[in-house]
Amino acid sequence: MYYYVYDEFVQGQKFERELALVETRLTDLGISGKIARLALFRDPGEFIRDAVAQGAKTVIAVGDDRTLRKVIDAVGDEDVVLGIIPMTKDNNAIADILGMPQGVTACDILSGRIVESLDIGVVSGHRFLHTAIIQTSPEMTVECEGQFKIYPPKKSTVEVRNMTFADALARAANPIDGKIEIVVRDGGHSVFRKKTPATLVPVTHAKIMTGGPTVDLSVDGELFEGEEFHVSVLPGRIKMITGKERKFS
């Protein structure tokens, strides 16, 4: 049984026509199912867990990457397959990497059901599929695998990446390699100095310590804060529907 979770923002008039097309196409493909609508002050975890208990085997986030993150948190360790129907051009990095096109065309990909087991990153109890970004502090250290410590430069950013595209300074992070990557980017360069490639260390677990101050942590776009962050990977923990155009293999 399919279970569709509509994010709050797709319930407006702007998406009315596209949603109607999606629902029609899902019916044509024989994969329509129950629909849940996210709303302010409504805990998605509660009704998604209820749906799974009642037999939902596939949960589809209808919205953007943030919708998928809410669904991932809600599903926890339940044995279900997840998918996404991206409805906007923004906040779709995860959908892009999974090879899921926008809007009604995603329905055919869902119907194809190419299911991949992907790694999930965890930072201080919060799960993420894409990236966790940690605001740096002057005394920050990153203890990797309990064996060695990385001391980032003072003006730098620290990221923990699980599934990302490559950029000018760091390669792509692969969600099926059983590792997360600690990425340290030196922010101390000027327009007169060439940008240096990022430090990139694949690990299974690490501890990031700020050395005192409380700093911001962004987990797939959601903000938290803390002084010490434990990061780890759950290899192959999540089953996701992907398209043939997915950006990993």
Place this chain on the structure above:
Amino acid sequence: MGKGSGEETIIAHGVRVEGDFQSGGSIVIEGEVSGSLKTEGDLRIGDAAVIRATVEAQNASISGEVQGNMNVHGRLELAGTAKITGDVEVEVLSIAPGATLNGKVTMNGTKAAE
């Protein structure tokens, strides 16, 4: 985004690493490492890098400074800017003019130079 692409480790310029630094894949170092450094793959040490550690690698290419004993199972290439202080155990050794190597060199398990 290919399989296994995540196995290369990079330590950039300005970053310091301390402890037992190990990797199953190749390692590129442009920063500083102290402690021990071990890889089952290839090791590349850039010209600004400073290593104060025992080093073990399959193959190594060095342009920077290494203070510590090295065990390279295959080929070790020292660029003209390389500065090595420590004993070296290696199968094949290549030294460019200008490189400095102060230590005992053992090749193929036999003492080749001192």
